[in-house]
Amino acid sequence: GIQVEQSPPDLILQEGANSTLRCNFSDSVNNLQWFHQNPWGQLINLFYIPSGTKQNGRLSATTVATERYSLLYISSSQTTDSGVYFCAVGLNNQGGKLIFGQGTELSVKP
């Protein structure tokens, strides 16, 4: 099956700093999503981005499907950005099934 690897596994930032999270996947996909899990466990979808670039406020994401990786950029980080960021991939002929990476745990210090 498809393997998903995220890096780095952990990241500590000072408030205001920028960061880049990476997601590598082992096979062609046509579904890729980024999620943020807050410290209370709630997962929120950030981006649906099987290819191309999207931006939402201080967050942006780029997926280069031909090279099998995706990047999530966080600019001017805030303490509320803390939590775990997951990348998940899938094939759209599999009923929307996603395979998750193990996540990047981000801690933003004031």
Place this chain on the structure above:
Amino acid sequence: DVKVTQSSRYLVKRTGEKVFLECVQDMDHENMFWYRQDPGLGLRLIYFSYDVKMKEKGDIPEGYSVSREKKERFSLILESASTNQTSMYLCASSESGAKETDTQYFGPGTRLTVL
């Protein structure tokens, strides 16, 4: 606003008990999913359903079963709970189709402890 709810936030059960975890979505989504999340292992898919009364095994279905009698409700059943099923259980739903509507929406999670 999109909403996925789960029946309990925290649950404590004894070994051998039958456990029901309920998930309800109000978005008329076709697809529903059950995951478990354990430290260091990320989210792993237990079962999913792409239509009423339809179900597919995920990556770790052993020890679990599911039921989807109505479109909005997807139940996860632990037939005989064991201590290795202590975990966070997350339900999600998505609309069907090969487009942006495949976005998955998650419930708040149920933290299950089996003693």
